[in-house]
Amino acid sequence: MDAPVTLDIGACHQNGNVGQTVAVKIPDRLLKREQERLEAVERRKEAKESQAVTEEKSDFFTCSFNAEKAAIEEMLSGCSELDRDKAVHVLETVTSKIQTLQKFLNDSVVFLTQYELRQAQAAVQRLQCTLAEMRDQALPKKKFTFRSRPTVTTKSDVTQVSSTSGSQCSKMENDSHDARGSGHTAINGYTGGEQCGFSNVDSKILTKGEEEIRQRDVLLTHLSNCKVRLLGCPSTLHIKHVRNSQILCGPVSSSVFVDQVSGCNLAFPCQQLRTHNTTDTDVYLHVTSRAIIEDCSRVRFAPFSWSYPGMDTDFEVSGLDRDRNNWSLIDDFNWLAADTPSPNWTLIPEAERRSNWD
Incomplete structure (x- = not known):
């Protein structure tokens, strides 16, 4: 059914009354088509704005992440030249910075692509491995030996295990x-x-x-x-x-x-x-x-x-x-x-x- 739409006719000479308001019927299909067109325009606008925001967030993340990663790498590279006490302080600071960087990555997951996410996670893992290596160099562990112990005559299972990893x-x-x-x-x-x-x-x-x-x-x-x-x-x-x-x-x-x-x-x-x-x-x-x-x-x-x-x-x-x-x-x-x-x-x-x- 066609919907009646009220229009203001500026000059209507058929009845001699200028400015008379008359009702003109516009087909529903035309109204529906126009409504769909307006909705499509709005969706495209929202999608474009959303994409722009996502790209802006991604660019901000990449810039901030890389800057912080570079700062951590610089701290680690100079750690070997420090004495033990200063090295301990630097390693504690680096540990805190890596944890903060990891949290920043976790909070940014929602707008990163899988490639960006994988690259960032690999970078954090490399930093953690480098930190562990520098810690071993700065804080070498004491030589380990099993302590002698008296003979135990209980039913409890006493197990001696020494553990090392290849990494x-x-x-x-x-x-x-x-x-x-x-x-x-x-x-x-x-x-x-x-x-x-x-x-x-x-x-x-x-x-x-x-x-x-x-x-x-x-x-x-x-x-x-x-x-x-x-x-x-x-x-x-x-x-x-x-x-x-x-x-x-x-x-x-x-x-x-x-x-x-x-x-x-x-x-x-x-x-x-x-x-x-x-x-x-x-x-x-x-x-x-x-x-x-x-x-x-x-x-x-x-x-x-x-x-x-x-x-x-x-x-x-x-x-x-x-x-x-x-x-x-x-x-x-x-x-x-x-x-x-x-x-x-x-x-x-x-x-x-x-x-x-x-």
């Missing part, structure tokens, strides 16, 4: 101690450095407390059939070459890196998660940015559900936002089709999610 970024030395409680083994890392963890262990229950791991880099590598409890807030967490194990960790201030993992259950809060070469693994996650997987298959995600006494305090120390959890927002670098879900990961059905970890 300069993750040199560690571990001492083993008899754990309190039947059948439990706690392996304490060397406390004179900035890193700790467990390595080359099979079929054990491994625990570290808050004082051992607070704001330190933790490395778990070459573990099988183990249960690991990290009761505290590490700076970063590296999980490499682990199979058929359960790893539960308190809030991680910056990043968690997972590589070469299979058949595991993982649970942790963090700012960022990077997962590579991982299969048949469930991740119970609290993450304030977006999790990233690459070269993975049959990985499942659910919201973080582990708890322990003192976790609230550890969340405060870590600086993580408890109200911001993007556990279900996963970026798969091997799956670029935006309109089709990735076959490499899925969400754990609610009925299958774990709530009791004891």
Whole structure:
């Protein structure tokens, strides 16, 4: 049906009345077409403005990120020429700057392209590795030896484990101690450095407390059939070459890196998660940015559900936002089709999610 539209006719001579208002019918299809045209113009305008804002944000991020990265690299390059006390101060400053740079990257994920995101994450990881190398040079660890101990005649399993990693970024030395409680083994890392963890262990229950791991880099590598409890807030967490194990960790201030993992259950809060070469693994996650997987298959995600006494305090120390959890927002670098879900990961059905970890 045509809609009547009132028009003001400036000169109407048919009836001799100048300026008379008359009703003229305009077809609905013309009105609809005009409305659609106006809406399309508005959408194009909004899209153009949005793209301009996104490009402006991206340019600002790139400029700021590169400037801060260059400043950190300059500080690290001159660290080897300083005496020990000055080197320690510089390394503490660099650690804080890298954490700030990581947070800046996490907050910028929403408008970065995948290429920009990958490049920035790789740059941060290189800075972390260089920091670890400079720390080893400036603060060499004491020579490690096992302490002699009297013969123990209990049923508790006493295990001695020494751990090292092949990377300069993750040199560690571990001492083993008899754990309190039947059948439990706690392996304490060397406390004179900035890193700790467990390595080359099979079929054990491994625990570290808050004082051992607070704001330190933790490395778990070459573990099988183990249960690991990290009761505290590490700076970063590296999980490499682990199979058929359960790893539960308190809030991680910056990043968690997972590589070469299979058949595991993982649970942790963090700012960022990077997962590579991982299969048949469930991740119970609290993450304030977006999790990233690459070269993975049959990985499942659910919201973080582990708890322990003192976790609230550890969340405060870590600086993580408890109200911001993007556990279900996963970026798969091997799956670029935006309109089709990735076959490499899925969400754990609610009925299958774990709530009791004891």
